[in-house]
Amino acid sequence: MNISVISHKISDPHETIAVPYIDTLLHERRSVRAFTNTDVSISQVRAILGAASRAPSGGNMQPWHVWIADRPAIARIEHAILSTGVSPHRAKWDDYRYYPKRFFGAYDVRRKALGRALYGHLGIERHDVPAMRAQFEQNFRFFGAPVGLLVTIDRRLEKGSWLDMGMFLQNICLAAQGRGLATCVQAAFAPYHKVIRPIANLPDDQVLVCGISLGCEDRAHATNALRTERADMREWVSMIRSDRTHVSPPQKETQINPSRTSDR
């Protein structure tokens, strides 16, 4: 797809926004876990972050802070994390918890499916724990990306601001995608915040939410052949009926609000 042809003005609120283009970005974005050596310029990073900052946020509080790591900083972060000797499955989520203490139900099924698919693409057998760990450790070098972003939030803020943060993170991914760049959002850094803090000089009042790898996808790498699936919409969309029972939205084209004579 030639992105430059599709670029469109959005300053005029009446101008139609090219919905298929944003859908294309949404469908094409995926987590990339191997990058080429190609550099990303600081102006590209600024442009991505500037676009991402158009994310909505409650009260327009814009509760995000981004810390940019270049290759030397990435190397220092990787070295510090690996030097702890604390393997990821033992690392303590002592600043915030990303996952529940126990996985359950459909969430557990989907998480395991991802693990199988990811390691399957890499030819790593189910019980080959050292190989799985080695792959997981790629997180800490930002999967070879030239730029690593550390994203933090003021610890005094509430869940609402974390929602805003999610919107901002997705915007970063899409703004990068629209420029032909790839990303991987990584919570893997969070349990190592104590060793990252002094390297990045992160203030104590900031919680390290995640890292983001940013760069050019290494299309030849097996890990990047992974395409994750999504649950069928029937699993997570329900229409509320007047008797308060739920049904899946009908697949055939019907009016969501069929016109009623009493409305007229």
Ligand SMILES: Cc1cc2nc3c(=O)[nH]c(=O)nc-3n(C[C@H](O)[C@H](O)[C@H](O)COP(=O)(O)O)c2cc1C
């Ligand atoms: C907040 C957040 C944290 C994530 N942390 C990691 C991570 O630490 N390492 C990793 O390889 N992928 C991480 N991912 C990527 C997810 O595994 C990925 O989004 C999911 O499997 C869906 O695949 P897709 O992004 O390719 O569509 C994270 C994603 C999100 C949104």
